[in-house]
Amino acid sequence: MNSTNNPCTMQIQHDEYMEYIMRCAHEAGFREVSMGFGSSKVFHSDGWEAEIERINDLLSKYDLRCIQTHMPYYHPLISAEEIDPTMETALSRCLTATMMLGAKYCSCHPRSAVNDNFDEKKSLEYSRLSLDKLAVEAGQNKVYLCLENLMIYPQWRLYPNSAEALAELIDCYDSEYVGATWDFGHAHMTKLDEPKAIKTLGKRLYTTHIHDNAQDDDSHLPPYDGTTDWETDMNALRSIGYAGPLTMEVVYPTDECAVEFMKKCYDRCDRLRKILHGEKQ
Secondary structure, rough: OOOOOOOOEEEEOOOHHHHHHHHHHHHOOOEEEEEOOOOOHHOOOOOOOHHHHHHHHHHHOOOEEEEEEEEOOOOOOOOOOOOOOHHHHHHHHHHHHHHOOOEEEEEEEOOOOOOOOOHHHHHHHHHHHHHHHHHHEEEEEHHHEEEEEOOOOOOOOOOOOHHHHHHHOOOOOOOEEEEEEEEEHHHHHOOOOOOHHHHHHHHEEEEEEEOOOOOOOOOOOOOOOOOOHHHHHHHHHHHHOOOOEHHHOOOOOOOOHHHHHHHHHHHHHHHHHHHOOOOOO
């Protein structure tokens, strides 16, 4: 079973396979989940509350507890200074849905100027066009809004792609309800010094996204299937007293192989948790 601190958590996407993946996650040993609404259009319709209640019913059916969500994505190629009213409404509704699901954390991709238009100062300003309102709503709903580090792709440069930029954005808000999600896969793709980055964030760090890659693609592999130095990274988390979830954000199969894949993920996550807790392997 999961530890009270640093529970092994599986992110489940809101799509047509959701119920099947919930069942597989339960069979694999997971009891905590994150609901991923990144590509979902559920918040674009007026019937979204009924769908959140359906998700709650499914969570109960499979003895799962939602502790984290992931907001819909602003498309990275949208002009960062443009406001999309439909997306702004979806983001606000996702915060409310997080509360309805009983979750504590809601991860969010800040908005970014990209490619030739990339500019950290402008990206911070553009991000705040959305985040200022969300930060207030997060405090009202007692939900922790967790801003996520993004990355430098071969073809894109997204904001914030460093711990320093992420900390600067968080520090714009004098609120305990605004913190960080550290995405290990994004950081590994960007070739950051992750222990240094984790220590830079310190107590701002509330949640994690755990996945691996070989620094050639944001492939969202299970830990140890790429080249991330997980022992060093978990020791860095321990050094700052990190007590949040270890959330697996991996690309999973949706066929009969899903249970075995989930078991592999649970075992890998539990291995990380033991390193984080200083337990013998």
